[in-house]
């Protein structure tokens with residue numbers, strides 16, 4: 001059977017918010033330290049302490065927004081320990097992540113510099129679990145108040161005259177778990193209280209994000225929306241793709257088995273169900289869809305690489321991760337009326353990372369390449385797409401093999417992204433570009449694929465998995481016939 005895709009080029013479905021391509025970097029393992037921050041005295045080339053190779057790689061992704069400092073770390077982080085002369089900053093134990101010493105050398109000023117260099121919006125997550133209302137309020141004052149005030153004066157004394165622009169602020173993280181083990185009713189009350197003092201100074205207008213549900217905890221969403229919806233701009237949701245069991249064994253990132261591949265895809269596709277159900281609850285209180293569903297932690301979570309610190313969450317990244325990223329983006333696009341931002345966990349050396357580092361070496365992961373290929377969708381107009389896909393079957397279970405999304409940019413160029421999650425069979429796809437008035441013979445493509453289910457990049461062979469030019473399609477009038485190899489991500493450009 002041939003897969004049928006209909007793209008109604010003249011039926012526009014809103015904008016694909018660029019923030020859907022957001023990131024998350026936590027003080028966890030080697031994400032911040034080593035992965036991003038090496039310090040000004042490092043032999044690794046750096047800009048004010050931020051390593052240049054990683055910076056350049058990330059700049060190429062057009063990262064729109066970066067979440068920091070956690071995660072679980074956020075609810076133990078006391079921002080005042082991370083400003084002022086670095087050698088005088090307080091040292092603490094990072095109890096959540098490996099029990100290592102955190103020297104606080106990467107703090108507010110360093111994070112804001114990173115965002116300036118990446119030209120992205122900062123998204124700061126405040127401490128509700130172990131912090132005070134005053135501490136949170138003063139952090140916002142420190143960052144965003146221009147003029148005279150105790151915190152603004154302190155910022156200036158620490159070398160930054162102008163306030164920063166800060167759009168996104170999260171009021172706690174996973175407050176049902178590492179952020180305080182709270183009941184939703186209790187957190188909803190704390191959210192109402194803490195957010196009161198997250199002030200807008202001058203022209204800075206903060207988009208406030210309430211800590212949201214874990215996976216399918218629909219009651220959490222119901223209670224937060226019922227008790228506080230008018231006080232929030234966004235409500236978060238966390239869902240990781242874990243092929244195994246979180247506590248009993250998540251599975252190896254490099255597992256070559258077809259079963260592991262299949263169950264990973266099945267769990268990745270579950271994101272669609274979660275968004276639909278949480279959105280239905282949100283619709284009840286916010287039918288106009290003012291409040292964004294902010295999926296500020298998502299991605300694969302495997303067992304750590306053998307021999308690495310279990311608290312560092314370091315895992316390899318294969319073509320399987322690339323497909324997980326691709327199908328997630330298709331799901332996020334589908335829900336662009338409610339999903340306003342997402343943040344993959346995490347940017348460097350942790351979980352489903354974009355780049356991995358080892359000393360001065362760096363490699364780009366297959367996931368990186370999907371973010372790079374899909375960046376054409378950022379802030380583009382979503383087009384109406386219908387996909388009739390073949391099924392992908394294993395041991396009697398069925399999944400749709402092909403997913404797709406299409407968008408049109410400001411100059412009228414159309415980009416079509418396609419994923420074939422089938423690990424062993426190619427898919428032939430017929431694309432009907434209905435209403436396309438241009439010269440559809442001008443089609444170019446790029447593909448990311450691999451021969452083996454666990455193919456990945458290493459420091460010795462960093463280009464095993466990388467995008468190449470794709471020409472396996474024919475064009476007749478407004479119809480494209482494309483052959484997608486097994487395990488492939490394709491982006492077509494139609495002009």
Ligand code: AHR
Pocket residue numbers: 026070071072073173174297345346351
């Ligand atoms: O991303 C790793 C951790 O996963 C985060 O710190 C936490 O919020 C989540 O449980």
